Amino acid sequence: MSDKPQNDTGQRLQTLSAIFAPRSVAVVGASDTVSKIGGIPVDFMKRFGYAGRVLPVNPKQTTVQGLPAFPSLQAIGEPVDLAIFAIPASLSRAALEDAVAAGVKGVVMFTSGFAETGDDGAGQQAELTAIARRGGVRLLGPNCLGFMNVGEQLYATFSPAPASGQVRHGPIGLVSQSGAFGAYAYALARERGIGLSHWITTGNEADIDFADCVEWLAHDPQTRVIMGYMEGCRNGPRLRQALAAAQAARKPVVIVKVGRTEAGAKAAASHTAALAGNDAVYDAVFREYGVHRAKDITEFFGVAAAAAIGGLPRDASLGLFTVSGGVGVLMADEASQAGLDLRPMPDTAQATIREWVPFAAPTNPVDITGQVTNDATLIERTARLMLDQGGYASWIGFLAAAGTAERFWPVLESLVTNLRRDYPDKLLALSTLLTPARRQALEALGCMVFSEPTEAVRTVSALARLAQRLDAPVVPADEPAPPLSLPARVLNEPESLAALAQAGLRVVPHALVHSADEAVAAAGHLGSAVVLKIVSADILHKSDAGGVVLNLQGAEAVRDGYARLMAAVHQNVPQARLDGVLVAPMVDRHGTECLLGVQRDPVFGPMVMFGLGGVFVETLHDVVLRPAPVGLDQAHEMIRATKAHALLAGARGREPADLDLLAQQIVALSRFAVACGDTLESVDINPFMALPASRGGGCAVDAVVIGRAPDEQEPA
Incomplete structure (x- = not known):
């Protein structure tokens, strides 16, 4: 079993709130030198106006940066919510024991030299973690850059980034497993004008991990969007619980997860000692909870900022407005490829546009042409017509370089102000060239701004997918099947078929x-x-x-x-x-050979697989993964997500397979996997012959079940 405290969610969140929103902060190893690790947090909190008490701890000094200093945490003589450790590793144990004795609620440990250095360091880290847990102290780090509560001007960090300029307060919470990336992200957010609620780095994650921070942000009223940088995960169930909390709170989560390739995964593991796991499994888990996985830093910030600025659309319908026919086609191609709904404008609306501009293209995209140069009111009039009669959930206007013209600025400002006031539930975006200050002014009004039009379309598509996943009803889990225990060996085919048949699967x-x-x-x-x-x-x-x-x-x-x-x-x-x-x-070979399977992931547990089977498994890789348990709706979604779906649905005049039965088989396999728990290594049903209902619906033709010896301990 995990040796983490078995507190319920409320207690866990309350404890984390004492750390991330403390009323008092002690800095152990505080320094008068504002450029030193022990001096930076004291300087920042004094300079930027942290309202809580700042308590320097340094046995060699009576004052630090003009504040009274104490020889130890116990010497403070009053409760302390948070202690920052800016001390060498050799002093960490004694300082932590002092924190436990003083009743400190949480510790941020900047100190390096622990698990990231090898086995000896890992052993020392484990000893510190045990001391903290026995004493009821939550620990962030070690080997971390700390955190910032931007709204409260709390800087529990030694990152120099705020010294070059503070990020503005906003609705995005950012969690990073890498301190260096976190500092880089802070600077990018500042330069981009993105507002942060909290900035947290987790380092070695001896106690508080990435999932803890995401779950806390999911309940934080200051945070509406969560950004995360991940290198790995050691406790898959906790991460799933945290992502589920964000999904239930309808807070978009945007994550950069490195380690897509084998080389990248090895690099991630060596950097943080985190288990990177199978990248396809992370994709499946993220999809399950509506997480947007960004492929690069531009997308990472772009999607998160857009979600904070404009919110999420109610559906995937999109109206495109343009002053350039060519760019309109470019955006339409991108939208179609991204799966957005470019339904045409109603005939009456098209007729109205032609009355205004006879040579306009009024369908969707709506190309009003360069006539806006003579009549700037055409922009807002057309936008209103599109939103009213077209009923689009999202609207993008491409205005070329009009934003660089000084005389055009009042038109843009009025356009965004009026549309946001009258269409508060619509997602609005403009693509034009603007100065950073004017771009931020329009974003503050609730309109996304892009210099590149296809980036606007891709971002709207990402937000529509986020909305679809977050709006999906949470289906209660089925009653769990009675626990099963498999022998730790490969079951032969009759044994495998018998076990699956007992679990409710159809077998030959x-x-x-x-x-x-x-x-x-x-x-x-x-x-x-x-x-x-x-x-x-x-x-x-x-x-x-x-x-x-x-x-x-x-x-x-x-x-x-x-x-x-x-x-x-x-x-x-x-x-x-x-x-x-x-x-x-002999089974009817006129069916479709499918693969149904389970693979136990060391981080996330059993992952259910479905795809095209037979000889095509290793050549086409048409397989979809989902974490168990899988419900019936999810099973149907898995089937639809494969290329095999076209065959199963009756391509080229074939009688369609019994998709309801097939989905039920996936659910039964999922329940079997959960029931077997840690005694199951894998299940391979290949093929499951999917047939029409008129020919029995199908059955498992071949199967291999592999059991395993249960782990002695769960992941920490």
Whole structure:
């Protein structure tokens, strides 16, 4: 079991609030030198006006930067919410014991030299963590850059970034596992004019981790959007819980998760000692909770800032306004590729636009042409017509370089002011060239501004997807299946099929035999052409070993097939242990071969897989992952997300497969995975033959279940 405190959510959040919004802050190792690590936080809090008490701790001084200093935390003689450790690693243990004795609620440990340095450092870090947990002290770090509460002017950090200029207070909370990236992100937010509520770096995550911070921000009233920089995760269930909290609070989460490639994952692990995990699994988890995963820093800030500025659209409908037909086509192509709804303007609205400008293109995009130079009122009149009669949830206006003209500024300012006042539920964006100050002025009015029009379209698409996921109803989890325990070995095919059948999956009828005579008798009972398959935990790829004989009809054919199969297996894999031969009817090959599976991820637990099966698995990689448990709606979504869906739905006149049954099978497999818990390594059902309802709906034709020995401890 984890040795984290088993507090409920309310207690955990209350404890974190004492750290991230403290009434008093002690700085252990405080310095008069404002450029030193122990001097920077004291200087910032004095300079920028932190309203709480700042209490320097330095046994060698009676004052620090004009404030009374104390020899220890206990010597302060009053409760302290937060202590900042700006001291060498060698002094950390004694300082932490002092904090426990003084009743300090939380510690931010700048100090490096712990788990990031190797096994010895990891051992010292574990000792500190144990002291903190026994004493009821929450610990941020070590090896972290600290945090800032921008609204309260609290700077529990030694980052020099605020000295070059403060970020403005705003609705975005930012969490970073990397201090260096966090400092860079702070500077970018400041230069871009993006307002932050909180800025938090987590370092080695000995106690407080990325998930803790996300969950706290999900409940923080100052925060409407959460940005996160991730290198890895050690506790998948906690991260899922945090993302679920943000989803329930309808707060968009935008994450940059590094480690997409094997080389990147190794680099991330060496940097923070975090387990990077399988990147496709992170994609699946993020999708499950509506997280937008940004592929680069520009997208990271662009989507988060846009969500904070304009909010989220009610749906994917988009109206495009342009003064350039060519750019209108460019934006329309991008919108179509991004899955946005470019429904045309109603006929009556198109007729109105033609009355105003006979040579306009009034469909969608609406190209009003350069006529706006003669009549600037056309912009607002057309925008209102599009929002009223077109009913678009989002509107983008491309105005070329008009924003650089001094005389045009009042037109833009009036346009945005009026549209935001009269259409508060619409997402508004402009693409034009503006000075940074004027761009920020329009953004403050609630309109996104882009210099590049296709970036505007991509951002609207990202916000529409975020809205769709956050608006999706939270479906209560099914009652869990009774716990199951699998043996720690590869189950042979009959054992695997039996386990899955007991869990509610449809499996092919079959019999396990040990002689040619038994095979003939079993084939007679099955009453159709049969397949013979070798049964051996040592042979996973039966065809490669000659261990499959197909389409046998009649006693002599079955007897001959049995002899050929055994001869091939003895020749090709003479050392394999044989458990017998499985006899099963030939399944209707006019169905679609699908893959249903489970893979246990070391961070997130069982991940359910669905995709195109048979020989196409390794060539097309048409597989969708979702964390277990999976509900029925999610199962249907998984099916729709694959290229196989076109075949299953009845492409080229085929009778469609029974998709309801197929989704039910995915759900049953998910329940099986959860019930088996830590004793399941993987399930591979390939193929599951999906058939029309008129032909039975389908069944699992081949399956391998692999059990494992449970972990002695859960992830910390």
